[in-house]
Amino acid sequence: MYPQSLTNLIEKFRLLPGVGEKTAERYALLISDMDELEVQGFADALIDVKKNLKHCRICGNLSDQEECSICKNPDRNHRQIFVVQSAKDVIAMERTGEFRGVYHVLNGLISMSKGIGPDELNIDELIHRAEDCDEIILATNTTMDGETTAMYLGKVIRERCPNTLVTRIAHGLPAGGLLDYADEITLSHALSGRKKIG
Amino acid sequence: MYPQSLTNLIEKFRLLPGVGEKTAERYALLISDMDELEVQGFADALIDVKKNLKHCRICGNLSDQEECSICKNPDRNHRQIFVVQSAKDVIAMERTGEFRGVYHVLNGLISMSKGIGPDELNIDELIHRAEDCDEIILATNTTMDGETTAMYLGKVIRERCPNTLVTRIAHGLPAGGLLDYADEITLSHALSGRKKIG
Numbered sequence: 001m002y003p004q005s006l007t008n009l010i011e012k013f014r015l016l017p018g019v020g021e022k023t024a025e026r027y028a029l030l031i032s033d034m035d036e037l038e039v040q041g042f043a044d045a046l047i048d049v050k051k052n053l054k055h056c057r058i059c060g061n062l063s064d065q066e067e068c069s070i071c072k073n074p075d076r077n078h079r080q081i082f083v084v085q086s087a088k089d090v091i092a093m094e095r096t097g098e099f100r101g102v103y104h105v106l107n108g109l110i111s112m113s114k115g116i117g118p119d120e121l122n123i124d125e126l127i128h129r130a131e132d133c134d135e136i137i138l139a140t141n142t143t144m145d146g147e148t149t150a151m152y153l154g155k156v157i158r159e160r161c162p163n164t165l166v167t168r169i170a171h172g173l174p175a176g177g178l179l180d181y182a183d184e185i186t187l188s189h190a191l192s193g194r195k196k197i198g
Numbered sequence: 199m200y201p202q203s204l205t206n207l208i209e210k211f212r213l214l215p216g217v218g219e220k221t222a223e224r225y226a227l228l229i230s231d232m233d234e235l236e237v238q239g240f241a242d243a244l245i246d247v248k249k250n251l252k253h254c255r256i257c258g259n260l261s262d263q264e265e266c267s268i269c270k271n272p273d274r275n276h277r278q279i280f281v282v283q284s285a286k287d288v289i290a291m292e293r294t295g296e297f298r299g300v301y302h303v304l305n306g307l308i309s310m311s312k313g314i315g316p317d318e319l320n321i322d323e324l325i326h327r328a329e330d331c332d333e334i335i336l337a338t339n340t341t342m343d344g345e346t347t348a349m350y351l352g353k354v355i356r357e358r359c360p361n362t363l364v365t366r367i368a369h370g371l372p373a374g375g376l377l378d379y380a381d382e383i384t385l386s387h388a389l390s391g392r393k394k395i396g
Contacts, residue, residue, distance in 0.1 A: 001289050001292050001293070002260065002285075002289065003250075003251060003260055003261050003262040003263075003266075004250075004262055005243075005246045005247045005249075005250040005251050005262055006247055006251060006260060008243045008246065008247075009243040009244065009246070009247045011243075012239065012240045012243045012244075015228075015232075015236070015240075016224075016225045016228060017224050017225070017228055018221075018224075023216075025286065025289075026214075026215050026216075026286075027214045027215070028247065029260075029284070029285065029286060030213075030214060030215055031244060031247055031248070032247050032248070032251050032260065034213075034248075036248050038213070039244050039245065039247070039248040040245065040248075041210065042210045042213075042244055043241035043242075043244045043245050044241075045203070045206045045207040045209075045210045046207065046210075046229060046237050046240055046241045046244075047237065047238065047241050048203045048206065048207070049203045049204055049206075049207045049226065049229055049230050049237070050229070050230070050232070050234050050237040050238075051203075052201075052202075052203040053201060053203050053204060053230050062200065062201055062204060062230065063201050064201040064202055064203055065201075068201075086227070087200075087227065088223065088224075088227060091199050091200060091223075094199050095199070
């Protein structure tokens with residue numbers, strides 16, 4: 001019922017995650033109210049991302065250059081590698097400011113249900129890097145696919161690089177998390193991961 | 199912390215209504231995963247909207263042409279005009295399939311708080327159209343600004359075109375609305391707008 005050009009734009013916005021008809025309409029109507037330069041800037045930013053963004057050839061993280069800023073940084077500990085599913089996880093971890101090692105981004109997870117095997121992920125390069133490092137920290141999510149991937153990686157790296165320490169990040173109650181609101185899997189992780197105090 | 203091109207795109211997405219940092223990140227990361235043709239199509243759709251979309255010169259509705267499809271339709275009753283705030287409201291009303299008249303889109307509301315006066319809205323044209331029609335239905339929202347605008351329009355049109363009927367759409371309980379969940383203003387509208395039955 002909208003004019004063709006607006007209908008087209010609404011359809012494009014619907015491609016974004018979690019955007020339904022109403023939200024796409026609101027976005028498209030806002031665009032139609034923006035001034036021409038702003039809209040041109042938006043369109044250019046879309047094209048630029050596609051043109052300039054690549055995966056770092058070392059760790060697979062998103063980067064405007066061949067190697068990402070973390071891999072190029074000589075102040076980071078390149079013998080400690082934090083393995084994650086996607087570039088978003090790198091940002092989340094960097095925000096803590098606690099980690100001084102480097103990353104490896106798998107760009108996906110091994111998934112039986114989606115038919116994704118180890119060959120389709122950035123895993124060969126990780127095994128290659130593991131030979132030359134002290135610790136591989138597996139930080140894939142605690143979903144079914146995340147656990148499967150962590151188990152697979154742990155096994156392969158221990159076989160190929162027996163001198164490299166392989167660890168998994170801790171799982172348990174989140175900060176401020178209440179016991180009676182926690183789900184069973186979180187609670188079971190919290191119990192099995194308990195530490196001696198005092 | 200993201201590469202520059204991705205940061206730019208995240209900033210652009212944050213211009214959209216209700217989009218915060220996290221959502222903009224998710225949108226931008228999805229774009230970086232799309233194939234090049236899809237992204238080009240998205241960018242073209244943005245530019246197209248800006249290039250092709252205009253306000254219908256009769257009613258102010260959004261259109262790809264000088265006159266919108268409703269104003270050009272000879273089967274509509276051009277002597278009955280439904281006055282709304284924005285193009286979204288036209289679509290909402292058209293979805294009911296109940297209205298066979300035409301529209302007038304003000305593209306805003308008179309607003310004391312935002313300093314928007316009648317001269318900044320599509321009102322002169324409405325008064326001009328009102329001279330030649332049977333009924334003006336005021337359908338601005340029941341917000342403070344919506345009521346102010348309806349009151350102003352009602353007064354001006356009655357003065358200038360005393361032969362034109364001016365009506366306001368009914369306000370009351372929505373379909374399926376429960377009495378004890380309704381706010382006071384809705385209930386007070388429902389009471390004052392009550393009709394004789396039987």
